[in-house]
Amino acid sequence: MSLPFSEACEKNKQPILEVIRPLFEKAVSVVEIGSGTGQHAEFFASSMPAIHWQPTDRAEHLAVIEARRQASGLSNYFPPLELDVNSDWPIQQADNIFTANTLHIMSWKEVEKLFAGIGRVLLDGGLVCLYGPFNYQGQYSSESNARFDEWLKQQDPNSAIRDFEAIERLAGRVGLSLLQDIAMPANNRCLVFKKPVR
Structure with missing residues (x-):
């Protein structure tokens, strides 16, 4: 299988790693939502070998992610799970969650469902x-x-760059508080939320 390649993933993977490596320093596992080509999963699993990296995506992307995983030979890059925010989630609990370039391609209703699932x-x-x-x-x-x-x-009238304030409100509804808002290259951000220990 010829694996799809995302130039955006290639460009942003190192800057993202520099942000998430200290955040996930003590993490056991990370669930990635919307893994796409699987490039981030491969790079982050390779760069953080102590972390179990769990990719997820809609059914049509799973074969590509699995092919990349098998080619990588990484034991901490787990087989992808089918996750559609409109359906039941295949995971019952997550230590940490990562997602890149997904909120603007979802409808707002799907963004709301994403946060409900995260909660x-x-x-x-x-x-x-x-x-x-x-x-x-x-x-x-x-x-x-x-x-x-x-x-x-x-491409899709339901897609749009989301407002930070609306995202922060959604996060607050499911018990998340903003930890960091980090400027990234190419006018992107990395928003880091935390669920408090009760």
């Missing part, structure tokens, strides 16, 4: 890392993000 499965003390572009106070952070948002809506 159900994330264990106390767990972290959620969200990577991607976000607006602040309804404003684009760059001209390139404005053009990207226009392109997204042409």
